Amino acid sequence: MSFALVDKAENPRLLYLATRDTLEGLLETLGADVRAWADSQGFTADPGSQLGLPDNGGVIVGMGDDSSPLGGADAEFWALGALPDSLPLGSYVLAHQPAEPTASRLALGWALGAYAFTRYKKRKRAPASLVWPEQANRERVTAMAEAVYLGRDLINTPAGDLGPKELAATARDVAEQHRASCSVITGDDLLIENYPAVHAVGRAATNGPRLIDLRWGDENHPKITLVGKGVCFDSGGLDIKPAGGMQLMKKDMGGAASVLALAHALMRAKLPIRLRVLIPAVENAISGNAFHPLDVLATRKGLTVEVGNTDAEGRLILCDALAEADREKPALLIDCATLTGAARVALGPDLPVIFTRHDALADDLQNKAAQQADPVWRLPLWPGYRRLLDSKVADLSSTGESSFNGAITAALFLAEFVDPSTKWVHIDMIAWNTRSRPGRPEGGEVQTIRALFALIEDYVTA
Structure with missing residues (x-):
């Protein structure tokens, strides 16, 4: 190419x-x-x-x-x-x-x-x-261009041709290219391997749910773990979306596309890291065995979650993947997700939102984003809103009852599955260019990967 x-x-x-x-x-x-x-x-x-x-x-x-x-x-x-x-x-x-x-x-x-x-x-x-x-730097430019093309192609591909099975096949192709390992847990095996929330969200689809796990690099190098939301299509489940809301839901795996693209760039550059990529891949569909509003789901961490709305499924699959990622205590944990409309209301389509407990990490990422013309903006993990996730019947609610501060409460929900000491960044993005601009055609976009590449490179080589 x-x-x-x-x-x-x-x-x-x-x-x-x-x-x-x-x-x-x-x-x-x-x-x-x-x-x-x-x-x-x-x-x-x-x-x-x-x-x-x-x-x-x-x-x-x-x-x-x-x-x-x-x-x-x-x-x-x-x-x-x-x-x-x-x-x-x-x-x-x-x-x-x-x-x-x-x-x-x-x-x-x-x-x-x-x-x-x-x-x-x-x-x-x-x-x-x-x-x-x-x-x-031809090698670096080529690596990033390949990564962006890969991610854009994935996001632009309609769900009829890119479901969980096909997304897993792409991850395997990326792994094979870089001599990485890639395992996939599929369907009911998710219950056996203790990923119950991923299974619950994806079980209603014919193209069954999967947990993709790619690993690369020397075990002695710093552990960098990427988690990407892989909802290949989101109907909204039983809390069904209106037609307008479903129109672009092929892009709801934009977080997964972004971390796969970033992983390709990192591996091609042969950075001295121990890379792990976890992608819970599902289609949020409707059938007789679809999960319901107010169901109580088990999770990998052992916390029980009351489902506030089946259209807030991304955080449910991410919580299992984040719990597994955090178990290894990585040096840096990053998740990317097309998670909330509230983030778009707050900052629009051009500014992905970042959440983290670590001020120095946030400052570093924002500086790298400015240098790479790959903008992000920080919102607070405001502890005062944690009470909104309280549930009367489970350890926590997936959504709470408030219609306000949706991006923050979603991030607070994910924070329950990551130890406070872990250097973790949650990125809430749209993964879509709503208009064409130079170098950025309308359509799928892997936002933040240039900034994240620079952050990780500096982290492990400084």
Whole structure:
């Protein structure tokens, strides 16, 4: 897979990158005719703007400026993201070769802009190609591009072709590629192996529930464990969703896609870690044996849970996986999940929410997210809301009775299954681009994996 990045090309057209501050100097260098052309077109190097130069003289690409809200790293990542599909077919090369990390950011932005989901429909045209920036870290860019393509393809695939069985097969393929081990517990064996909540949520589907367990790396290296919500389709169960609410529920395994994508990047980079990936994979369906509102479920940790709403199933499958993950006392435990609409109401689709008990960890992740143009925002695990999860008949309720603070109460529920001493981060994401932007086409998206990769890399190599 080339990602529209090539080693060399015959007579490639030049790409000039310009901020508002550097545009004047660039135009002076290119000459009076180019300056007159830019003035006539009103070109001011706004972010994402393009100015084709006369006589096939190349293209100037605008990057805004560092003082703008989305300048700096964000501008570098996405400056080239729209170009593979918007430039005329052919090859291009950067007129001035940047140093790292800018070179890798530009290359990755181009690669992600070349993505298209083509399983069912051919793309209208091939993307334009870019000659690799000379200073780019090709291995790292390729690893991340492969990871993002993998995750986007998984999320974009409809549930009819990607259920728990197919998701497990993909995990096995990823494991085989990196010589990792991958075991899968299926159907009623989940009860034998003590994953009762995963079984309860997924038992009504023909494509039965599974617990996917991928392991890689040296046992003596720091244990990094990733948990991903793998609800391959969510009908809402007996608390059935309306049609509009089901429309995008093929993406409800976005957390699983994200951790598989991140795992691929980590293993390809051969980081010195002991990696474990746990994915509870289910379809929340309706049949005669579907779980009910107010059922009391057993869990792997031994806590009993009263089901507040069968449409809040993600936390039920995650609680079993988190309990198993925490048993090993990993150095870092991260879960990713398309968990609550409340998180989207609070922060919208572009900002995944993070929850953690550890302030330094939150600060580090937010800093890495800013550096990687992969934003997150922290909300509190507010202990005063824990009482809302009290149940009269079980150890806790899955939802509580309040219609407020849903993202926080969901995170507090998961916190019951993770020891307070464990360095744990819970990420509540949408895993979907609601609109197309440079490098980020509308559709499935593996949010946070660049930030998490940088966090883990720094954690184990610092």
